[in-house]
Amino acid sequence: MKPFLMRYATPLMTGLFLVSLISGIALFFHVGMGWFRGMHEWLSMVLVLPFVLHVWRNWRQMAGYFRRRSFALAIVVSLVAALGFAVSAGSGGQGGGGGRPQFALADLVMQGTVAEVAPLLDLSAADLAAGLAEAGYAIDNTDVSLTAIAAASGRTDSDLAAALVQQTR
Helix, strand or coil: CHHHHHHHHHHHHHHHHHHHHHHHHHHHCCCCHHHHHHHHHHHHHHCHHHHHHHHHHCHHHHHHHHCCHHHHHHHHHHHHHHHHHHHHHHCCCCCCCCCCHHHHHHHHHHCCEHHHHHHHHCCCHHHHHHHHHHCCCCCCCCCCEHHHHHHHCCCCHHHHHHHHHHHCC
């Protein structure tokens, strides 16, 4: 098994890197998000094993890089760039908390009450409350957030969001 893994470490790393590269570029340009997100995340995780095997197999050559200033500079530049993105995301960059703005907006809506959200859906508060009750949501108090209504009903925000969409059809 070891000879097999050692023989294929570099080719697997190359192939998985190309998949990660192409899917990452597609995600950056928001092309085929449904196709590429899972592929990019999972196969990038799988890439870790061939990377470790590649470094192990080529350790002597890698050790030579460690003694060069160019290696240290490349690592420092990479870490500074990563830190810059992390700090930006943590301080509210890119839609707050580093998330996508669509999700941040959905979270804001879910924090609203039935009376606050109903006009967004072109419904009255009474009609929205009745529709949610018909969908199985326990609405004892319309002055609580939709998130609280979902939790009180033993459901998730996503479940309630789907029920909201159904109300508009």
